[in-house]
Amino acid sequence: MDQVLERYTAQLPLTIRQVWYSLISDGVLVKEERTYKQTVELLGMARRSGRIPWEALRDDTEIRAEPLAYEGPDDFRAGLRRAALEYRLDRQAGQPVRLEIVCETAGMVPQLVAVADPYGVPVGSGSGFNALPAKRGAALRAAADGHRAVRVFVVSDWDPSGVHLFSALAEDVTAFAAVDAPGTEVVFERLAVTEQQITVHQLPTAPQKASDRRSFSGTSTTQAEALPPDVLADVLKTAITSHRDMRVLAAVLEREEEERRRLLQSLGFDPDAG
Template sequence: MPEKRPRGYQPSWCPRAATRDLLAAVDRVLDRYTAQLPLTIRQTWYALVSDGVLAKEEKTYKRLVEVLGMARRSGRVPWDALRDDTAVGVEPLAYTGPDHFRRTLLALGEDFRLDRQAGQPVRLEVWSETAGMVPQLVTVADPYGVPVYSGGGFNGLPGKRAAARRAAARTHDAVRILVVSDWDPSGVHLFTALAEDVTAFAVVDAPHTRIDFERLVVTEQQITDHHLPTAPAKPTDRRSFVGTSTTQAEALPPDTLAAIVRTAIEAHRDMDLLADVLEGERAQRRDLVERLRTFGGPTDPPGRAAGPSPDLPG
């Protein structure tokens, strides 16, 4: 049987009128959430459902997947506007020669950062059930020096043990893990099992560190406050669940999600202390870049100005 599915780029794709209307609605969603790009396709779908463009049915999601696949193949939608949960690859580190190595050192110096959580009363981490949401969570958390971990990484046994061992390696007396997960039996069970297992590992690996877990997203209150689309729990899922309906974390508008995460982080930050760290970081970066430029030699092209790396929003 011949393969009829498109392969590679499709520059001659000519969508029908209904598909063009759908893509125009996608454009509006991407424009609305420019600061949170890339979105996952499911986040885009939920936005279209909220906008009244699509019905909340699995068939409309599947159609959107197909349409966006062709839209990216054809160049109609930018590749980097959307994120898929793809495999991780690792490339060998190599240089074209000594000059390339020196330029790399200079670039690293220009990105020099201190531990922005140093001295804070509690060390924070953000964990996301959905790997595709990690980039937009990083955009929020990175200026505060807060790491973000994804689905398979913390749902697996090694990831849970690694969390306890990270707590042991830090100087903080307390660690707080902010969790973004679905509101359904699976998401609730994941949160509970996660907290119990990491805490149990920490009894041995980090006995002097308190580890707390906080569900940031999704909660039943958020479902009500933001009028999130819901569905009944699957009858095949027998795990206990106190909720009356389910929804996914990706149903929350991306800008609202960003605001929730930012507010939660700042609630546990001494902002004056963080400002002092940022000031010291800038001074040390300037000094380091000057030293590296001297090391690089006069024939090396100059690096960019030793300005600050991204600080806090606003």
């Protein structure tokens, strides 16, 4: 487990299933439900003992809303400075295509954000995006964006559920766009997992569940978490940059930095202070 976390330091936090699949690929474990449960237990003990950092793994079991509060005026002023330092423009401005990313597994979202955030590309979880209001929201964003073409990258399992997620998103968002953003091109592209990736990276597979009778063209199933995190990061970065004009992005970043410095100065902060 330590070697897996060290190998994917740049992609932390990982989900427990990603650690499990990495151990399977390394030949340490066999792909059985009992070994997954053992991995859950071992990772839990490792975190409790302090052997691995709590932040190294992604947890999605807690939903918490914390009221915003300050220790006093100085803390509030420090908050203003942090906010000014985080000032940024729309980094998709001026690009020919607006990009979005949807990931079926919520636990993988932070890894995708780490790749997409420098380009200003939003990432959503499939569980949240699959609701009708969220699908219509995608169409409304397209309409508000001046009918610029939209491309949505999808990361989902290669199984009936993941394939259905992709097709349902594409069909519903396209239908909503026809009403709310007529004339806007909305394209959905499956980034992972694909049959080619399964073959190239020799990903672990499992038979389709007999109880799931939805249409599925594959002969076996594979979870998106089976794809090595660094490979997924490379796939996503390549997909994003292939649709970016880097000169336009560089100009936006230059303006962003200039405005950030002016904002800090207007608030009485030294823009060159560490």
